[in-house]
Amino acid sequence: MRRYALRFVALFYLAAILIAPLGIVFYRTFEDGFAAAWEALSTPETIHAFKLTLIITAIAVPLNTVFGIICAIAIVRKRFPGKGLLNAFIDLPLALSPVVVGLSLFLLYGRTGWFGGFFERHDIQVLFALPAMIIATIFVSLPFVAREVVPTLREIGDEQEQAARTLGANGWQTFRRITLPSIRWAVIYGVILTTARCLGEYGAVAVVSGRIQGETETATLRVEERYDSFDLAGAYAIAIVLALIAIAVLLLMTLVKPREGTT
Amino acid sequence: MSIHVRNISKRFGDFTALDDVTLDVEGGSLTALLGPSGSGKSTLLRIIAGLEFADQGEILIAGEDATDIRPQDRNVGFVFQHYAAFKHMTVRDNVAFGLQVRKRPKAEIRDRVDELLKLVQLEAFGHRYPAQLSGGQRQRMALARALAPKPEVLLLDEPFGALDARVRAELRDWLRRLHEEVDVTTIFVTHDQAEAMDVASQIAVMNTGRVEQVGSPTQLYDEPASEFVMQFVGEANRLGDRWVRPHDLDVSPDPGPGGVEAQIGRITRYGFDARIELVAADGEPLLVQVTRDRLEELELERGQIVWVVAHHERAFADATATER
Numbered sequence: 408m409r410r411y412a413l414r415f416v417a418l419f420y421l422a423a424i425l426i427a428p429l430g431i432v433f434y435r436t437f438e439d440g441f442a443a444a445w446e447a448l449s450t451p452e453t454i455h456a457f458k459l460t461l462i463i464t465a466i467a468v469p470l471n472t473v474f475g476i477i478c479a480i481a482i483v484r485k486r487f488p489g490k491g492l493l494n495a496f497i498d499l500p501l502a503l504s505p506v507v508v509g510l511s512l513f514l515l516y517g518r519t520g521w522f523g524g525f526f527e528r529h530d531i532q533v534l535f536a537l538p539a540m541i542i543a544t545i546f547v548s549l550p551f552v553a554r555e556v557v558p559t560l561r562e563i564g565d566e567q568e569q570a571a572r573t574l575g576a577n578g579w580q581t582f583r584r585i586t587l588p589s590i591r592w593a594v595i596y597g598v599i600l601t602t603a604r605c606l607g608e609y610g611a612v613a614v615v616s617g618r619i620q621g622e623t624e625t626a627t628l629r630v631e632e633r634y635d636s637f638d639l640a641g642a643y644a645i646a647i648v649l650a651l652i653a654i655a656v657l658l659l660m661t662l663v664k665p666r667e668g669t670t
Numbered sequence: 671m672s673i674h675v676r677n678i679s680k681r682f683g684d685f686t687a688l689d690d691v692t693l694d695v696e697g698g699s700l701t702a703l704l705g706p707s708g709s710g711k712s713t714l715l716r717i718i719a720g721l722e723f724a725d726q727g728e729i730l731i732a733g734e735d736a737t738d739i740r741p742q743d744r745n746v747g748f749v750f751q752h753y754a755a756f757k758h759m760t761v762r763d764n765v766a767f768g769l770q771v772r773k774r775p776k777a778e779i780r781d782r783v784d785e786l787l788k789l790v791q792l793e794a795f796g797h798r799y800p801a802q803l804s805g806g807q808r809q810r811m812a813l814a815r816a817l818a819p820k821p822e823v824l825l826l827d828e829p830f831g832a833l834d835a836r837v838r839a840e841l842r843d844w845l846r847r848l849h850e851e852v853d854v855t856t857i858f859v860t861h862d863q864a865e866a867m868d869v870a871s872q873i874a875v876m877n878t879g880r881v882e883q884v885g886s887p888t889q890l891y892d893e894p895a896s897e898f899v900m901q902f903v904g905e906a907n908r909l910g911d912r913w914v915r916p917h918d919l920d921v922s923p924d925p926g927p928g929g930v931e932a933q934i935g936r937i938t939r940y941g942f943d944a945r946i947e948l949v950a951a952d953g954e955p956l957l958v959q960v961t962r963d964r965l966e967e968l969e970l971e972r973g974q975i976v977w978v979v980a981h982h983e984r985a986f987a988d989a990t991a992t993e994r
Contacts, residue, residue: 569721572720573748585756
């Protein structure tokens with residue numbers, strides 16, 4: 408019996424915390440039929456919100472992937488002063504509430520902020536526009552690639568890279584042909600986590616976007632807006648699409664991840 | 671291609687890995703860097719390869735200053751103790767790597783890889799991945815990979831250290847033959863004196879970051895320059911402040927002039943020799959090597975008190991140097 412007890416606890420916890428809310432969202436969305444849900448999804452504001460979420464994700468993910476790989480290599484392979492600090496700061500977005508991130512961007516890029524004056528003089532709208540939303544999203548999704556790649560880099564060691572050097576490969580050849588193939592699963596895993604985080608970001612973006620419907624409203628903000636406007640069907644429908652994307656990302660991750668114990 | 675190491679020093683924090691090391695390696699020779707762990711032998715090899723940079727001194731390869739040249743421009747082949755196989759590439763791709771990064775024509779690469787796979791007897795394994803090879807096969811692949819770009823210098827860092835005894839003996843043999851076939855200046859690092867004696871034509875004995883002695887295996891054995899070399903290369907007994915090889919000792923049941931009193935411990939017989947372990951009256955352990963005929967003649971038994979006589983003793987002036 409005891410061996411079942413542990414599984415029961417784990418599954419019950421999952422069911423109560425994860426499956427039940429997700430199930431009720433699904434149920435509520437299609438309570439009034441598929442047509443109602445579709446109608447709620449196909450309004451121009453909602454379509455724009457999804458587009459905006461995808462644009463932000465498409466910019467933030469590649470940037471954080473490149474940055475994450477560079478950081479991971481610096482942390483594992485290089486010796487430089489301030490390395491411990493870099494290692495610690497990468498985790499900051501995980502520890503910091505997104506609302507605080509949003510607020511700090513507000514202070515930085517606001518009219519009286521450090522950089523605010525510069526952008527205003529050059530007539531560049533940062534706050535309440537795409538740039539601030541992208542910066543906020545990059546900030547909150549920054550650690551994932553580096554955090555996945557660092558342990559893998561440590562594990563594979565640097566002998567293969569040294570061998571490549573003695574065989575005549577330059578730094579770029581060594582990276583592209585030896586390092587990158589060795590860390591590819593970690594990078595893919597990190598990209599998937601980063602993508603999921605970007606799609607779901609709410610707090611920081613909520614603060615800096617100004618939530619202008621049809622302009623600076625992302626999918627997650629749209630859910631909140633619909634909910635506040637008592638359009639529950641609309642809120643559920645958008646939530647469902649976000650949940651489906653998240654599930655798809657998770658499935659992709661399970662498919663892509665090499666089985667444990669193999670490399 | 672000759673290699674000249676000139677006054678190289680290297681520190682890692684407080685630890686002095688190399689202390690003013692100078693070494694000359696003749697072109698086409700097969701040299702062993704022999705020493706205990708921490709003696710600096712691997713660091714010296716890595717500095718020659720350009721994988722580490724010295725704090726002081728210079729490296730000349732084929733007469734040219736290579737001190738500040740990056741590893742990829744040195745034209746050296748390097749073989750690692752743990753193979754450093756490219757795990758995501760097949761054996762063929764591993765061997766071809768050095769040629770591909772030099773952008774050689776495809777046909778030339780194919781021919782050269784075929785030639786090398788044949789040389790290391792891995793023709794049938796070209797499409798396997800390193801994980802599907804045994805340790806000995808992986809190390810042969812690593813050798814082929816290092817030799818593919820026709821390096822001027824081949825450097826091997828404890829190349830057989832991770833292999834079991836039988837494969838190690840095979841590969842030693844094979845390395846010696848390979849060196850005769852492929853004319854490349856070769857330096858290998860080992861802590862195993864038997865391996866160094868067996869394979870190398872020249873041995874540099876290293877200890878605490880310095881070269882103790884350079885010479886042929888016979889020279890090192892017959893004319894050790896220091897107590898350290900005496901002990902490290904071959905077996906040695908200490909008799910007071912003198913040193914003597916086990917086969918330069920004899921055992922006598924009666925006290926005689928110059929005899930040292932000792933008690934017999936274990937006696938082992940194998941092959942041509944017999945080995946008698948003793949403890950001298952001053953507590954120093956002794957090892958005596960005699961022929962089996964001599965052993966039978968002596969009729970020794972465990973616990974017996976005998977006298978050990980030396981035929982050929984050595985004393986070293988630098989006794990303090992090795993005590994450090």
